[in-house]
Amino acid sequence: DAGVTQSPTHLIKTRGQQVTLRCSPKSGHDTVSWYQQALGQGPQFIFQYYEEEERQRGNFPDRFSGHQFPNYSSELNVNALLLGDSALYLCASSHRDRGYGANVLTFGAGSRLTVL
């Protein structure tokens, strides 16, 4: 059973460019969340997608946008790249909790973005 897969694993961009990162969730999962992990820091929540809509959003500017497709896969887009966007971008999938619990996330290995 494949877990969460992300592509590309590494990429280099220059300031002002745009980037698209992709994520395929674990089989049976319907919710995708994206996190940004700067070097030496813990991951920070960017946003979450469920039923092809953004459901929750962290404290990130509108340059960060996303999409979820009918097969539950997701994309993260970042426009007008800044040096500070250099980070590991983690995708995590889960099955949406319809109760009052906390579903467990399965993480991918991330996409390492370097902005020059």
Add this chain to the structure above:
Amino acid sequence: AQTVTQSQPEMSVQEAETVTLSCTYDTSESDYYLFWYKQPPSRQMILVIRQEAYKQQNATENRFSVNFQKAAKSFSLKISDSQLGDAAMYFCAYTRAGANSKLTFGKGITLSVRP
């Protein structure tokens, strides 16, 4: 806003010994969940252990156990019989119940294991 604090940036342990990683958090919620995640050099976050705040019993998973002190808002991880494969970054994380997995992470701690 919820915060998670891991004040020790690095720790080292001898193989087969026991080590405790510290974490404190701040929240006004009464019902929430706490997690410890491991991130090896492969970068993939792996869930180590999970604690539900309404449960007084501390969670255990094989060699991993937690000391959950709700009043003190403290959540430490104990690793017994440390193995070389335990070397990694460890992150403490919080989510309020019903938040559908929006996690707040600490800065992490790098654990090294000496053979």
